[in-house]
Structures are given as C-alpha cells and as structure tokens.
Amino acid sequence: MRILITGGAGFIGSNFVRRLLLGAYPWFGRFEVVVLDKLTYAGNLANLAPVIDDPRLDFVRGDLCDTGLVDKVMRGVNTVVHFAAESHVDRSIDGGLAFVTTNIVGGYVLFDAARRHGADACVAVSTDEVYGSIDSGSWPEDHPLDPTSPYSASKASSDLLALSLHRTHGAPVTIVRSSNNYGPYQYPEKVIPLFVTNLLDGRKVPLYGDGGNVREWTHVDDHCRGIALAAHKGRAGEVYNIGSGHTLSNLELTDALLRLTGNDRSMVEPVADRKGHDRRYSVDFGKITAELGYRPEIPFADGLAGTVQWYAENRAWWEPLRRATV
C-alpha cells in the first residue's frame, strides 16, 4: 500500500502523517508514505521531526501545480490524502491569487492524476466554510455551496472540480468538510495559536468586531481519524462533514484562553472586523458517524488545555515563526 499525502508538512497534514506512522490507523496494514509539500511559509519540516527518519516516509519538496512532478509521485500510489492548500482566510482577503492557483489549479492537477494513474481512493480535505454562514442549526452535506471569502470560494471550486472528475471519468474522489481545527503545530496566524502565543509573550489579543462570531472547534486528532476512515471506506463521489458539535463565540473562546494562561480581559484588544466575516459555522456530521463510525473523542476543555500546554512547552517551534510574521 502506497499513500501520497500532499501538504504533509502543514498543520493538519503533519498531524496526520505522524499519527499514521505511529500506528493510529491500523486498518491501513503495511504501507509506505510519500509526502509532497512545497514548504510555503505554512509548511515546516520540523513538524515531521518525530518521524522524519522512519524508512517508510519519503519527503518530496515540490508544487502541486507541477504536472510532471505530480505524475511522477503518483506512480504506484493506491491512496491519496490531499491537504495542501493556501488555508488562511485573512491572507485570501489581502490577495487571493495564490489561493486560486494552489487550491483550484493544484487540486485539479492532483485529482486528474489520481484517476489517470488508477489510484483506488483520493480524499480531498475541504472545509465547512464552503457552505457559508448559518444562523442556527447545522449544514448537511447537500446544502448548496455559498462561500464568502476568496479562500472558501477556492475550496468550493476545488470540491466542484473533484466531483466533476468523479461524474465524468469515475475519479475515486471523496470529500471531507471539517469545521475549525485546533491542536499542536498550528501556524501562529490562526486565532488559537495566535492568541496563545501572544498571551505567553505578554501581548494583547486582537479580537475582531464584537467577538460574537461562532466557530465549531474540532481537535485535529479527531479530524485526522475522520479523514483516515474516509480514505479507508468512504464512498467515491460522496461528501462527509466532520465536526465536534462544540460551538463557541470568539469571545467565549478568548475567555477560555485567558483563564488557561492566567490572564484577564484587560489583555483583549478589540480591533476592526474581518471583511465579509461569516457569523456562524456549524456542520451536521451524522452521515460520517452512521456510515463510517466517526465520533469526536476529545472533549474541548481537555483538547484546549493540552494545546495551550503544547505551545507553552514548544517555544522553540513557534518563536521563529512569530519573528517571521510579526
């Protein structure tokens, strides 16, 4: 069994690769892994340090949009797990071209290569943001796509191309759409690692707008297990939502982080709202629960405390990244 993982040096991809190699998904049996990653600002080989010497792991630095390279790494691959993307909403608002190139063009190159080379399965890791904002309740998989940001529009485009290749050519593509992830090794531009590292450094946290926007928080280990189940027994041409059911406003999340780091509201700096800021996301993950046996296992309070502790103990990982972006 040969597994190709794109974006395996990023936040979720590296958590997946480490857990796969450490035996978390025994249903894959004996396997070898090839990681294809461009190592953009968000990709970091240090994320794979605990497994980098594993003889089953081969790392290839390269771009998803390079058709020749993708054809080369796809040879002999049975299963593809596609994480690689431009992933940060604020960056897409500042300039969306890299999102169009990597997420749409790169996604197409990969899905098309997977079907031409006869891969058995290809999981495209998408996002709940493709559905747009929901005032109450949770989006099911068949809700029409209504993305707001250039990021979410590029992910929706990628999803539609994946499904088109399935309908037209029988490409073996399965889509998973997760809610917001948190956990170790997340680049300190996303709200949880940004706020935690600011607080650990004695800096204030920039809370957008009125802090009332709501996100559903799924631990990265739960998300990765859902992806591994989809790669193993998800149906081609289908979409599966992945979530936790744990929704929080950004102000509630901030209060939890203030408590965990021994701070109070004086450390909150209200700032201008994000443009086109979706108010609330929530997904119905009943389909993946019923069909594939997915269940979120990590209670939010435990997961968040563990995440804060990880950042407190791994300054050497995030300080250089903070210096590069602050």
Ligand SMILES: NC(=O)c1ccc[n+]([C@@H]2O[C@H](COP(=O)([O-])OP(=O)(O)OC[C@H]3O[C@@H](n4cnc5c(N)ncnc54)[C@H](O)[C@@H]3O)[C@@H](O)[C@H]2O)c1
């Ligand atoms: N972070 C979340 O909360 C979340 C939630 C749902 C879905 N997703 C999706 O999950 C996937 C992974 O997200 P993440 O937060 O780990 O992202 P990330 O930004 O941490 O990592 C992205 C990785 O992709 C690589 N990459 C970028 N462009 C590339 C290219 N052209 N060719 C090859 N590699 C390239 C980067 O080097 C990096 O290693 C993305 O597809 C994202 O849309 C993320």
Ligand SMILES: Cc1cn([C@H]2C[C@H](O)[C@@H](COP(=O)(O)OP(=O)(O)O[C@H]3O[C@H](C)C(=O)[C@H](O)[C@H]3O)O2)c(=O)[nH]c1=O
């Ligand atoms: C960076 C930042 C964010 N926020 C707010 C904005 C959002 O309402 C919330 C989370 O923002 P963040 O940028 O961390 O995540 P989302 O914009 O929800 O998107 C994330 O979750 C989805 C599912 C993906 O698919 C994305 O890849 C992932 O980045 O905190 C602030 O208030 N201040 C800040 O400095």
